[in-house]
Amino acid sequence: IADFKGVIPALVTPFTLEGALDLTRARAITRHLLGQGVDCFYLTGSTGEGFMMSPDERKQMVETVLDEVAGSVPVMVHVGAISTYQTVDLATHAEGAGADAISSVPPIYWPFTPEQILSYYTDVTRSTALPMVVYKIPLAGALGFDLIERLAGIEGVSGIKYTAPTHFEIMQIRQQFGTGFRIFSGADEMALSGLAFGADGLIGSFYNIVPGLYAELVAAMAEGRLEEAQALQAKANKIIFFTLRQYPMAAVKRIMGWQGADAGYCRAPFENYETPEQEAALKDAFRALRD
Template sequence: MSKFDIKDFKGVIPAVLTVFDKNEEIDEKGMRELISYLIDKGVDGLYLTGSTGEGFTMSSEERKRVVEIVMDENKGRVPVVVHVGAIGTKLSIDLAKHAEEVGADGISSVPPFYWKFNENQIVKYYTEIANSCNLPMIVYNVPLVGLLGMNAIKRLAAIENVKGIKYTALSHYEITQIKDEVGEDFLVYSGADEMAVSGLLAGADGIIGSFYNIMPELFINIKKAVDAKDMDEATRLQKQAVEIIMHCLKLPSFYAGMKSILRWRGINAGYCRSPFENLSEAEEVEFRNSLKKLKETYNISGVDFLDEI
C-alpha cells in the first residue's frame, strides 16, 4: 500500500539510474547503495525504470525486480513513482499492477512509441493503464516520442487517476498554460535538467532529471534559491549545471559518464547495458581530467563530485 499522496511528489526528484554489473545483470547491492546515497543527500522523491534507468533494455521481470529492491531500501522515506511505459499496453498494465502491489506511490509512462500513434490511440493507451490500478498516474511529454498538444493534454488530464504530467521540453510557457487551462491541482514536472530554474519559475511542482544522480546537491540548492527568490544565485547555479551537463553530453553515453563519476566517489553505480557503451579505462582517465579542467575554467564550487576530483 502506498504511503504518500501524489501531491507529496514534489521538489527535486532524480530519474534514477539502474545499476548493472559488468555482466549486465542487476546489481542489488549497488542499487541499494545508490538509493540510500540519493535519499541521504536530501532528494524529495524517486522516479524509477524510465529512460535514465535504461528501462527499455530490461525485461518486465527485471524492471519489477528493480522496483522491489528500491521499495525495500527506501522503506517509506520518500515518495516513489514507477515508470511503466512499454511497447504494448498489456505490458504496461502488468508493470502498473506490480507497482501498486509493492507499495509505490504512483506510476508514469511515456506515450506509446515506435509506430506513429494518433491522439485517440494515445489517450486510449493512458486510459487503459490508468484504469488498471488505483495508483495516480503522471503522463509524459517528451520530444523523443513527439510532444503532445494542449488539446491532448486536456483530454489526458480528464482521465480519472491522471494527476500530472512530466514535461520535458526546452520551452516552458506551456507549463503556465497547463496550470491555467487544466488547473493548479494538476501536477507539472519540468524534465529538462538544463532548464530547472525556468521550469520552477513557470510553476512546475517539481523537477525530474538524470543529472540529479551525480549532483543532487546542486539542484537542491537551485530550488532553494528559487524558493528564496534569489535569482542571482539560482542563475549562477544553473549556469554551472549547464556547463557540467553539456560536457557530459559529449560522451558516447552520458549514462556511462554518470556511472563512472559515482564509482569514483565509492558509490557502486555499476555499468550500462548494451547497446549503451561504457567508458574504457583510458576514456575514464581522459574524462576525469577534462572535468578537472572544466572546474578550473568555470570556477565551479559546491558540486561534491568535482570538489573530490
Template sequence: MANFELKNIKGVIPALITPFDEHEEFDENRMRKLVNHLIERGMDGLYLTGSTGEGFLMTPEERKKVVEVVIDEVHGRIPVIVHVGAISTKISIDLAKHAYATGADAISSVPPFYWKFKEENIYKYYEAVSMSTPLPMIVYNVPLAGLLGFDFICRLANIPNVKGVKYTACTHQDIYKCKDKISQDFMVYSGADEMAVSGIINEADGIIGSFYSMMPDVFKDIYQKVKSGDIAGAQKKQKIAVDIIEASLKYDYYAVIKESLRWMGVDAGYVRAPFMNLSEEEIKKVKQSFKEIKAHYQVNDIEVLNACD
C-alpha cells in the same frame, strides 16, 4: 500501499539510474547503496525504470525486480514514482499493477512509440493504463517518445487517474498553462535538467532529471534558491550544471553518471549494451573537463567536481 499523496510529491526527484554488474545483470546491492546515497543528500523522491534507468533495455521481469528492491530499500522515507511505459498496453498494465502491489506512490509513462500512433491510440493507451490501478498517473511529455501538444495534455487530464505531467519539452509556458487551464491540483514536473530554473519559475511542482543522481547537491541548491527568491544564485548554479551536462553528453552520459558516482564513493556499476562504458582514456578526458569547469567558475561546493581532484 502508497505512502504519499501525489499533491505532496514535490521538490527534486532523480530519474534513477539502474546499476548493472560487469555481466550486465541488475546489481541489487549497488542499487540499495545508491538509494541511500540519494536519500542522505536530501532528495525528495525517486523516479524508477525510465529512460535514465535503462528501462527499455530490460525485460518486464527485470523492471519489476528493480521496483521491488528500490521500494524495499526506501521503506517509505520518500515517494517513489514508477515508470511503466512500453509500446504494448498489455505490458504497461502489468507493470502498473505490479507497481501498485509493491507500494509505489504513483506511476508514469511515455506514450507508446516507434509506430506513429494516432492521437486516439495514445489516448486509449493512457486511459487503459491509468485506470488499471488506483495510483495517480503522470503523463510523460518527452521528445524521445514524441511530444504531446498542450491541447492533448488537457484532454488526457480528463481521464480520472491522470493527475500530472512530467514535462521535458522546452515550451515552459505550457507548465504554468497546465496549472491555469487544467487545475492548480494538476501536478507538473519539469524534466529538462538544463532548464530547471525555468521550470521552477514557471510553477512546476518539482523537477525530475537524469543528472540529479550525479549532482544532487547542485539541483537541491537550485530548487531552494529559486523558492527563496535568489534567482541570480540559482542561475549561477544552473550554468555550472549545464556545462557539466554538456561535457557529459560527448559520451554515453548514463556511463558518465555512473562513473562520476564511483569517484564520489558510490559504486553505481555499469551500463547495459548497446550503451558503452567509458574507457580509461575517456575517464581522463571527463575528469579534465570537470576540473576546467571547476576552475572556470572557481567553486568548491560541488561534490562531483571536487571528486575529480
C-alpha cells in the same frame, strides 16, 4: 501526488560490465541518495534504462528500491511499454510492490492515433488506484497541448513530467489545469526555466550526482534569488553539456562511483567509460564543477 516535489533523481539502473542487472549496486545507490537527502525517486524511465530491460527485470529493480526506501520518501515508477497489456502488468505490479505513483510515456514505435493514446492512458490509469503522471518527451513522439488537455481529463491522471524545451507550455498547463495538477520539469539544463514557468519539482538524470546543488537552486527560485539560481544552473550545465557530448548515463554512473556509490555500467549499445583516458577527461570536467 502532492508529496512529489523538490529534487527527484531519475535513478540510474546499475548493470555489470557484462550487462547483468546488478541489484546489490541498486541497493547501495538508493541508500547513498537517501543519505544525500533527495525528496523522492523516479524509477525505470529514460535514465533508468527501462526500455533496455525485460518486464521481469523492471519489476526486480522496482521491488529492490522500494524495499531499500522502506517508505521514507515517495517513489514513482515509470511503467511505459509498447502495449497497454504490458503497461497494465507493470502498473499493477508497481502498485502491489508499494509504489506511490506511476508514470508513462505514450506508446512508442508505431504512430498511434490520439484516440489510441487516450485509450492507453485511460486503461493503464484505471488499472490501479495510483496517480498517473503523463510523460512528454520528444524521444517518445509528439504529445501536443490538445492531447495533453484530453489526457488531463482522465480520472487519476494527476500531473505531467515535462521533458521538452517548449517551456511556455508549462505555464499554459498551470493556467489551464490549476495547481492540483502537478508539473515536473525534466530537462536538467533548464531546471531554472521549468521552475520559473511554474513547475512543482524536478525529475532528471543529473540529480543522481548533484542533488544538493539543485536543492539550492530550487530554494533560490522559491525565494526569488534569481542571480544565485542562474549561477547554480550555469555550474550544473558545465558538467551536463560535457557529458552530453559523450555518454551521459554512463558518466552519471561513473561519477556516482567516485562519490562512493558505484552505479555500475550501461547496457549496450550504450557505451561506457572504459579507458583511463576517457575517465580522466570526465574527472577533469567534474572537478571544474567544484571550482
